Amino acid sequence: MSELYALAAACRHAEEIKKSRFLAQAAPVAHAAEALAFVHDVADPTATHNCWAYRIGQDYRFNDDGEPGGTAGRPILQAIEGQGIDRAVVVVTRWYGGIKLGAGGLVRAYGGTAAECLRRAERQPIVAMARLVLHCEFAELALLKARLKDWSARIDNEDFDAGGVTLHIGLPATQAEMAIARIADLSRGRIQPTRLDLP
Structure with a gap:
């Protein structure tokens, strides 16, 4: 196309x-x-x-x-x-x-x-966008936010709860798989982002 x-x-x-x-x-x-x-x-x-x-x-x-x-x-x-x-x-x-x-x-x-x-x-x-959702602890939030610009990502929504924060993230689809892998690496596997834009 x-x-x-x-x-x-x-x-x-x-x-x-x-x-x-x-x-x-x-x-x-x-x-x-x-x-x-x-x-x-x-x-x-x-x-x-x-x-x-x-x-x-x-x-x-x-x-x-x-x-x-x-x-x-x-x-x-x-x-x-x-x-x-x-x-x-x-x-x-x-x-x-x-x-x-x-x-x-x-x-x-x-x-x-x-x-x-x-x-x-x-x-x-027009860049095809992917949407991710993930939950992280408060202590990991600053590091995650700092890395988002590396993937041309933006935070669409933040929901705070007693255990941390749920982030809804939009980023170019071409960056999605690499971002998911990097987030898992940074958190030593504790954070597992889910793609919302895939069936």
Whole structure:
């Protein structure tokens, strides 16, 4: 599977095509509700059309907002996929300029404006993450926390109890097995992390 990228920040790109103005606005999103909120926030009610698409993993949606079926939302989605982008939403707003573009022209205008916006965007690789859970004694906590940065790991949750602390850790999947082995070594086998992301 080829590498996927997320947008590092929101971006925008404007073009004029046969007197119609097109404005593409894209943003990174983590879930569908966030994507739809972005669509709602940036859609211009004075524009002729606000067409959009998002892809978040296997979840995707698109909308032609009154343009002929298949001429706006789907080309925007294809631009997202064609750029290898995931976890993103793109809204392309059109202000009609009086010249009809035809179905092929609309596909090129919406898809092309979205693709150019994404081409110019700052992006970062999406890293597959693993999740570990482990329990350690208080005396081992400082050493463990010090080592986490060696594995590009972060603590997602800490639950303290009388015997110590349970840590939920997120780290790149490529580091997981090595981290599990190192934690077992550091604790002389007392700490046995469990992966939560595997079936």
